[in-house]
Amino acid sequence: MTRFNAWNVIKNGFNGNSGWSRQWRDPEPKASYDAVIVGGGLHGLATAYYLAKNHNMHNVAVLEKGWIGGGNAGRNTTIVRSNYMMPGNREFYEHTLRLWENLSHDLNYNVMFSQRSHVLLINNPGALDSFARRYNTMRLTGSDGELWDLNKLKNKIPHLNYDNGRFPILGAIVQPRAGNARHDSAVWGYARAADSLGVDILQNCEVTGVTRKNGSIESLQTTRGDIKGKKIGFAVAGHTSVLWQMAELGNLPIESHKLQAFVTEAVKPLLDCVLIYAPAGAAHFYISQTNKGSMVFGGELDWYKSYAQRGNLPTVKENGEGAMAIMPCLGKLRLLRHWAGVMDMSMDGSFFMCKTPVENLYLNAGWNYGGFKASPASGWYFADLIANERPHKVIANHNLERFEKGINIDESGSGPDPKMHG
């Protein structure tokens, strides 16, 4: 792998860019590995990278049924933030934000992380109190948060619809260090960095069966032959239940729902932050502008369980209404694309990263809306779990037993209904 640096860029500028090597190999599967990660999305690739980098495990494979980054890694709105309040989540997401801050240097790959701030509009006094509490709690763990009054907000973003009688804008709660990253770059950066440390990335390699023996998983049947792993990690997001049942492990506190997102045609610079408009009970809408100029936005789930990677029309309308409510200037923009990702919505809105009833199997799932931003820390802690065979204290409660113990990690307080944790 040729490193990206100024010298190589200049050198290749003179030789017609013929000096670059391919970014990652396309190896044939070996019969066995020290660790096999199922799922070649951001979480799986990041896990493999940190296994190699932090824990000196290089005989590692990542199995991906399609192409890497072809699932939810390419079906999100690329928002990175750490405004979580519950113990465990708070430290975890702050850690992920810190990893994002240095990720381009760490991976030697520009992930285009732009800390353009995450601006959450406040529409009633109750929300103001609740968010002031939340962001103050975050600040206690070393994160950042600011409260903007209406004057400051109007100064920063003058072109919002401030003339909303039903849901007036009172101000905003802001995380300045939050922002966006480029999703493909993060996938390719992790793949390239993991590959250079010896990780085999096996694409078009779908797991079709799981062979268990004496309380552990002996091998995985895949479309590219049987693969053995001393340790196995599942990181397959919306399809976790399918794989879990393939291993005959029963039910999970997860439902798969779909979440849509939308991209408009490109326009000149219009919005230099991630903007959230979410008056309780009325709307849920988030929007940002890509480096190419397209407006990327999304909202609620489609409200019914689904494994289909395509969305339904009422949600398109709702998102359009959200856009028009807050930024009427978007009204004449045309949509270029929209898509739906299959979310692994959990029973309390928080993730699972834990050991399982099977001795050598580790679970990484239940990311709800938050999978993209979480991926660096997800890889970091999952690698730590797999290598050390014990959960780090930050994720000590992110296990499948937390419900029977009554330690639900429910940020929104919505109770055990997965679709409510958006």
Next chain:
Amino acid sequence: MIIIKCPYCGDRDHSEFSYGSDASIVYPSLDAPEKDWVEAVFFRENIKGIQRETWQHSNGCRMWLEVERSTITHEIKSVKPCHTQLQKVFEK
């Protein structure tokens, strides 16, 4: 749009309905072991395929319905009232 055939109102867009949840959940008796309650409240089969689920015709007749639907294609196989007495009425 998914079209759900409400037994009382006929074919309607799914935006008139509210999705409930998995209809296969059977709550245990009140004195059942805690483990059974944890399983019923928090754990789901999360079927990829044909699932029995509940919907309420909330912007219509407000009847709770049991729907068999594919979670892959959204194709609906059957719709009937959840209430067993109502089922008998609509079977006639």
